[in-house]
């Protein structure tokens with residue numbers, strides 16, 4: 418077998434891995450790189466040929482964002498869970514809108530999205546299927562609703578592609594279970610050199626900050642990613658406090674509706690349902706103004722303050738308010754600027770923000786401990802480190818610590834498995 422790394426090779430973004438078997442080939446993920454220095458997305462390297470099947474591990478654009486492009490010229494069956502498809506459709510349409518707004522060409526149209534949907538084969542966790550000589554199994558990745566790992570086997574050789582995963586339990590997901598031994602492990606490397614705080618500690622810290630800020634008469638603005646984070650943070654707040662007014666604004670409200678459609682993909686669905694019933698969904702300017710009239714919590718997209726309603730709230734917050742990021746802010750984004758320099762940038766203007774801002778790590782990715790748990794559990798002969806800023810260092814460390822051969826392919830590189 419051969420593995421072509423077409424993206425997310427020594428970088429985070431545009432995940433795309435083409436696996437060539439004896440007579441069948443598969444594509445794992447087909448994403449875009451959303452945040453680049455050029456301020457427009459970057460796409461995977463060209464496909465060697467049309468694969469026989471595409472697996473989209475989850476809806477995040479760095480894994481799904483380029484898929485509709487295939488259907489302008491070609492056609493191929495693709496496999497993903499129902500929540501992945503519903504959420505991806507929201508994100509694809511949003512990407513089209515953003516491209517129009519910012520004035521760059523986008524590699525697909527609305528009609529490509531419609532075509533793509535015609536070739537989708539619904540998949541569920543635990544499912545086993547066959548494509549050509551490959552036998553394939555879909556495994557829960559614990560990263561967000563519907564996220565999956567893919568394990569394939571051909572002539573007795575097995576490969577596990579993790580996509581993005583998390584083993585630790587959160588309020589929404591039980592966490593990934595480590596699959597049986599595989600010969601090759603293609604693993605994300607996002608946080609190979611960082612341990613996340615225990616989730617329950619992060620939750621308690623968040624609640625302390627929220628209670629203190631509300632007590633002081635302020636608003637807590639939580640810029641949050643629409644998919645997964647918005648839902649988890651709302652759930653966490655309601656786990657500890659039934660009373661605080663919570664407002665959800667932006668694309669997260671559409672994703673809430675998708676999450677409510679799929680009870681099987683949420684850990685405590687009745688609890689989640691109750692949470693969403695108890696929060697205020699903001700749909701217009703009047704409701705937006707109401708959200709900042711009294712002490713409250715506002716969960717709003719975009720997660721890195723790159724546009725969306727979260728940015729608009731900044732100027733209307735009450736005195737003594739606080740901004741808390743629960744997700745990572747990429748360098749060069751407003752989230753990063755605010756956390757490091759107390760500033761944001763709108764068009765070409767830099768503006769000072771006089772409110773305190775901080776970051777509490779609620780990552781949906783495996784931290785260092787989870788990554789090593791996966792490697793030890795799967796016990797492969799070869800680890801392929803992808804989806805990280807320094808996967809080469811991770812690979813070197815795995816070889817030294819575990820005595821397992823490990824590589825970090827560059828984009829376009831082809832390795833024999």
Ligand SMILES: [Zn+2]
Pocket residue numbers: 475477560581
């Ligand atoms: Zn992801």
Ligand SMILES: [Zn+2]
Pocket residue numbers: 430477479480581804
């Ligand atoms: Zn990712």
